[in-house]
Amino acid sequence: MRPFTYVRAEDAATAITLRSQHLNARFLGGGTNLVDLMRENIEQPDALVDVTGLPLQEIRELADGGISIGAAVKNTTLATHRLIRERYPLLSQAIVCGASGQIRNMATVAGNMMQRTRCCYFYDATANCNKRLPGSGCDAIDGFSRMHAILGASEHCIATHPSDMCVALAALDATVHVDGTGGARTIPFGLFHRLPGDTPHLETALEPGELITSVQISPLAVAANSIYRKVRDRSSYAFALVSVAAAVATSDGVMTDVRIALGGVAHRPWRALEAERVLRGGPVDDGAFGRAADAELAAARATKDNGFKLELAKRTIVSVLRELTEHGSVR
Numbered sequence: 001m002r003p004f005t006y007v008r009a010e011d012a013a014t015a016i017t018l019r020s021q022h023l024n025a026r027f028l029g030g031g032t033n034l035v036d037l038m039r040e041n042i043e044q045p046d047a048l049v050d051v052t053g054l055p056l057q058e059i060r061e062l063a064d065g066g067i068s069i070g071a072a073v074k075n076t077t078l079a080t081h082r083l084i085r086e087r088y089p090l091l092s093q094a095i096v097c098g099a100s101g102q103i104r105n106m107a108t109v110a111g112n113m114m115q116r117t118r119c120c121y122f123y124d125a126t127a128n129c130n131k132r133l134p135g136s137g138c139d140a141i142d143g144f145s146r147m148h149a150i151l152g153a154s155e156h157c158i159a160t161h162p163s164d165m166c167v168a169l170a171a172l173d174a175t176v177h178v179d180g181t182g183g184a185r186t187i188p189f190g191l192f193h194r195l196p197g198d199t200p201h202l203e204t205a206l207e208p209g210e211l212i213t214s215v216q217i218s219p220l221a222v223a224a225n226s227i228y229r230k231v232r233d234r235s236s237y238a239f240a241l242v243s244v245a246a247a248v249a250t251s252d253g254v255m256t257d258v259r260i261a262l263g264g265v266a267h268r269p270w271r272a273l274e275a276e277r278v279l280r281g282g283p284v285d286d287g288a289f290g291r292a293a294d295a296e297l298a299a300a301r302a303t304k305d306n307g308f309k310l311e312l313a314k315r316t317i318v319s320v321l322r323e324l325t326e327h328g329s330v331r
Contacts, residue, residue: 007050016209027048029071055070059078068216090246095165113169117160130157138156145305150303152268152270153266168261177213193267230263244317275292277295
C-alpha cells in the first residue's frame with residue numbers, strides 16, 4: 001500500500017474542497033471495499049477524505065410520502081428501518097442478502113453504490129484488465145467467466161456489478177443527489193452506473209470530486225408488494241449468479257404495474273424495461289411471465305462458462321413474479 005494523506009471533513013463543502021486539493025483523492029465512508037482495494041494496490045489514492053462525520057445519516061419521510069436516505073446511513077440501519085421494511089420490502093431484503101452482519105454494520109449507502117466489481121481478473125495484478133489499466137485488454141473474455149455478464153457487456157469488459165442494494169434501488173427508480181465544485185445536482189438511478197462500452201474504468205456518472213449526499217425514493221404503492229431473490233453458490237456471503245428485484249400490482253387478473261431489475265448479469269444493476277413492457281396490462285400467468293423474461297433476455301450474450309445464466313435468469317424472474325401474484329389480486 002502506497003503512502004497517503006488522511007483528512008477528516010466535518011461538512012460536505014469542506015469534504016469537496018479537501019478532495020479538490022489532491023489529484024487522486026477518494027472519499028472514505030465505511031471503507032469495506034475501498035480499503036480492500038488499497039491493500040491490493042488496485043486503488044492507490046494520494047489522499048483519503050473521511051466523510052463519516054458528515055451529517056448525512058438521516059432517513060426521513062418526505063411530504064409526498066417518499067423517503068430521503070442520507071449517503072452515510074449504514075446498511076444495517078436502512079435494512080431495519082420501519083418505513084423501508086413496510087413500504088419497500090425488496091430494498092430491505094436486498095441489503096440483508098448483500099453481506100455479513102459485520103460488513104452491513106460498517107458499510108454505507110453511498111459506499112455500496114460506489115463499490116467496484118469482484119471480477120477475479122480485476123483483482124489479479126498479473127492479468128489484463130481494462131477496468132484496472134485502460135487499454136490493457138480483458139482476460140475474462142477468453143478466461144474463466146462463470147460469474148460474468150450476459151447483458152450490456154462489450155469487447156472491452158464483461159464484469160458484473162456486485163451490489164444487491166443497487167438492484168433494488170434500480171427497480172424503485174431512485175434518484176441520487178450529489179454535490180461538487182460545480183454545485184448540487186440529481187442523477188436518475190438508472191443513469192448513475194455506466195455500461196462498459198470502450199471505457200469500463202469509468203463506472204459512474206459522477207464528475208470528478210462529486211460527493212453523494214442522499215438517495216431519494218418516490219412514493220410507490222406497488223413497492224409494498226415486492227421481493228428480492230438472490231441465487232448464489234452458497235447461502236451466506238456470496239455474490240449473485242442472478243438476482244431479481246420485483247414489485248407488482250394486479251387487478252382482476254391483469255398486471256397493472258410492475259417493476260423489475262436484475263443483478264449478477266450486467267456491468268450495472270439491470271432494469272428489465274422490456275420485460276415490464278410485455279407484462280404491463282397483460283395477463284397474470286406463467287406464460288406471460290416467461291414471455292416477458294424471454295423478451296428481456298433476447299439481447300443476452302453468454303460466454304463459454306456462463307450460458308446457464310440465461311435459463312437461470314428466466315426461471316428466477318418467473319418464480320419471483322409467481323410468488324408475488326399467487327395470492328390473487330394485489331392493488
